[in-house]
Amino acid sequence: MSDFPIHSVLARCAEAVKDKAPAAMFGLRDEGYGSLYEQLISSLISVRTYDETSTTVSRRLFATARTPAEMVRLDREQLIQLIAEATFAPAKADQILTISQQIIDDHGGKTPEDYEQLVAFKGVGPKVASLALGVALGYPIIAVDIHVHRITNRWGYVATANPNKTRDALTEKLPQDLWVEINRVLVPFGKHVCTGKYPKCHSCPVVDDCAQVGVVG
Ligand code: SF4
The missing domain is CATH 1.10.340.30 (Hypothetical protein; domain 2)
Incomplete structure (x- = not known):
């Protein structure tokens, strides 16, 4: 998904959790x-x-x-x-x-x-x-935890088996200005919207851009 609008998607995710506790x-x-x-x-x-x-x-x-x-x-x-x-x-x-x-x-x-x-x-x-x-x-290094791994795979932005492989894949394709930002945004987004079980796709601000890989129901 090379035309994935990553800047826009991450900005919408950030807006959705702006009132939640930060990572x-x-x-x-x-x-x-x-x-x-x-x-x-x-x-x-x-x-x-x-x-x-x-x-x-x-x-x-x-x-x-x-x-x-x-x-x-x-x-x-x-x-x-x-x-x-x-x-x-x-x-x-x-x-x-x-x-x-x-x-x-x-x-x-x-x-x-x-x-x-x-x-x-x-x-x-x-x-x-x-x-x-x-x-x-502010070093340009991508910290991939379980939220970053799960969500970027659900988006279809990467297709990887574990967080280390996700980090390698993101290092290849994620614009560098988002390398620190992606963790800051996706940790609270993963806790409150794109949760491990029962993600809130019905009210998700990026549903139109998300391939929902592996999401059931
Ligand atoms: S649409 Fe669903 S699977 Fe995709 S990011 Fe939103 S909550 Fe996660």
Whole structure:
């Protein structure tokens, strides 16, 4: 679908969810937690955790520690308590402490602004690194989560089997000015309109452009 009007579609999706809570990382950035380190840590916290919980947990953590130096002053049990509502809190606490210490020891206390260096940290995968770089620094990297994957496949804009393949396909065809925007828009759009089950196609603003691939009923 090379003539898919992606700019117009994304603009209509954005309009449909403009009053909804923003995706967690974008919301935190807009609240002032926008450093690369804060975005990296909150993105890590958000893995397999609901957006609302990620936001609450990140706010609580950053009220106590917002830099690698402040983070490593916390002991492990204290950190686990602070992020207890996130899934896999003990494992994430260990990762956060390890990453923070590595940033101090190997990078002079400054979070590296480089994708390959970020994914070298334990627990930091492509989505976490892409989201952190994209939201904190506006790097043109596409962060594909389950919402972006599901919706772009339903549109028929891509035809891929998993989020990593979707990222590769989008990197090939999505205009670069939308690489960060697509995640910002499609996370709330996927929660409120193009939901996993029972998408609201009857009231969807992009139904005329959507191939509704795999949508039943
Ligand atoms: S028409 Fe349905 S499947 Fe297509 S984007 Fe809208 S809600 Fe999703």
